[in-house]
Amino acid sequence: MPNRTVFFVSDGTGITAETFGHAILNQFEIDFRRVRLPFTDTVDKAHQAVRQINQAGALEGKKPLVFTTLANEEVMAVISQGCQGMLMDMFGTFVHPLEEELGVKSNHRIGRFSDASKSKQYQSRIDAINFSLDHDDGQSHRDLASSDVILVGVSRSGKTPTSLYLAMQYGLKASNYPLIPEDFERQDLPPALKLHHKKLFGLTILPERLSEIRNERRPHSKYASLANCRHEVKEAEAMMRRSGIKWLSTTTKSIEEIATTILQELRIEHMTY
Amino acid sequence: MPNRTVFFVSDGTGITAETFGHAILNQFEIDFRRVRLPFTDTVDKAHQAVRQINQAGALEGKKPLVFTTLANEEVMAVISQGCQGMLMDMFGTFVHPLEEELGVKSNHRIGRFSDASKSKQYQSRIDAINFSLDHDDGQSHRDLASSDVILVGVSRSGKTPTSLYLAMQYGLKASNYPLIPEDFERQDLPPALKLHHKKLFGLTILPERLSEIRNERRPHSKYASLANCRHEVKEAEAMMRRSGIKWLSTTTKSIEEIATTILQELRIEHMTY
Numbered sequence: 001m002p003n004r005t006v007f008f009v010s011d012g013t014g015i016t017a018e019t020f021g022h023a024i025l026n027q028f029e030i031d032f033r034r035v036r037l038p039f040t041d042t043v044d045k046a047h048q049a050v051r052q053i054n055q056a057g058a059l060e061g062k063k064p065l066v067f068t069t070l071a072n073e074e075v076m077a078v079i080s081q082g083c084q085g086m087l088m089d090m091f092g093t094f095v096h097p098l099e100e101e102l103g104v105k106s107n108h109r110i111g112r113f114s115d116a117s118k119s120k121q122y123q124s125r126i127d128a129i130n131f132s133l134d135h136d137d138g139q140s141h142r143d144l145a146s147s148d149v150i151l152v153g154v155s156r157s158g159k160t161p162t163s164l165y166l167a168m169q170y171g172l173k174a175s176n177y178p179l180i181p182e183d184f185e186r187q188d189l190p191p192a193l194k195l196h197h198k199k200l201f202g203l204t205i206l207p208e209r210l211s212e213i214r215n216e217r218r219p220h221s222k223y224a225s226l227a228n229c230r231h232e233v234k235e236a237e238a239m240m241r242r243s244g245i246k247w248l249s250t251t252t253k254s255i256e257e258i259a260t261t262i263l264q265e266l267r268i269e270h271m272t273y
Numbered sequence: 274m275p276n277r278t279v280f281f282v283s284d285g286t287g288i289t290a291e292t293f294g295h296a297i298l299n300q301f302e303i304d305f306r307r308v309r310l311p312f313t314d315t316v317d318k319a320h321q322a323v324r325q326i327n328q329a330g331a332l333e334g335k336k337p338l339v340f341t342t343l344a345n346e347e348v349m350a351v352i353s354q355g356c357q358g359m360l361m362d363m364f365g366t367f368v369h370p371l372e373e374e375l376g377v378k379s380n381h382r383i384g385r386f387s388d389a390s391k392s393k394q395y396q397s398r399i400d401a402i403n404f405s406l407d408h409d410d411g412q413s414h415r416d417l418a419s420s421d422v423i424l425v426g427v428s429r430s431g432k433t434p435t436s437l438y439l440a441m442q443y444g445l446k447a448s449n450y451p452l453i454p455e456d457f458e459r460q461d462l463p464p465a466l467k468l469h470h471k472k473l474f475g476l477t478i479l480p481e482r483l484s485e486i487r488n489e490r491r492p493h494s495k496y497a498s499l500a501n502c503r504h505e506v507k508e509a510e511a512m513m514r515r516s517g518i519k520w521l522s523t524t525t526k527s528i529e530e531i532a533t534t535i536l537q538e539l540r541i542e543h544m545t546y
Binding site for chain 2: 160
């Protein structure tokens, strides 16, 4: 049972506070109760947050941990004056020294977008997500040339979640294309991909793990059998080696690790943030 | 032209360093060159990183900004001793005071997962992504009851990217279901959804914006015409109001803002991290 509460307080979505806070808390083998207080963007809401934090502290007899990303100084002042928790002011800690180094004042802007629909960066991320959905599993050859990256690999090697992650996190147009028995018989990459050699990246996986994953989808099928998985993986790896495309094994990797490695290997630099 | 470089140095993927660094840098109206140095997990790689950082500084005549999330102390020592940039040691800054408050040592674990395939949390995120893809656009009624949330709204109101974001970021099983002319004629929600009233959340959008978005997909169609968009949006909003389901307008909102609001309104707490 968690017996200490962590608060994530932000005047925006709080996603930055959470991402960072979780990374820090992962350094400790402790189970925390986690409470998100997004959109804390008025003095009133700040007082509410302070009450909630102090109540948790009184109840648990332990200082709550409070991660804040507050660009609004008035709101931050209410929190820092009233809150009896351990305050980790993520913006204040780094923004003030940065103002000195850069010789300019910060703009105290809340969140990434004041109006997402008017942001070019945001639109290109949404376009990338739609592109990746339209080009999932070799569904469409149309406009394949606009892809930033084209993932190839056998069915269930991790192509779809990785493509979507690349689109969502980095605004990259990520297509993916399955390698199937016909390709293995022909001993060659799918013809549609030949023109895009530099954008290709292969995913492979241990046959044992692949068989487990496929069995969840189609139990006791030939498709999921270990013998078939071994055959497909062997053929796919031989093909990627012959074609000289870069590839990695996804067996023990998270989509974040796979995506980061792809960006490094293909030297993709023009991501949106 | 950017004339100052920012480095994101991590012994893992560096996604935390980047997310946090970008949030901080967004507070300044300056265009930075951004360089990611993920997987900096050996003393050798640390020395390489130091060389690269100091070179950029010498070339630009300005201190590079260096955001680090390094759990490995040896690697961090090399960076902090050799680097001539402005160091923002995100872990060090907060982990040491936390060790004091919590009365335990941190585990210096790198990244979220040592082996993603063995992590239950990670698997439930991948399951959620697959679930959301399988339940996109009302594709499947099967297992709809396992949804954590079911988004409804007219075509292109933002349901698909929001569902995928909820799955990817929070491990939530997010289905989505279109509201279509048949539903408006019947003046009732799709029958399949009736059993899941508490999980429903509506997305709407300004007809003018909807028409723009649809015109990109199907130019000059009746589907995209302003008259039709006005009709559909009016009917959909009337239906959501009558059915007493919560809803919001996505017109000026990012998927992060939409997702955060949904979590708040439906009081969803059991996210994975």
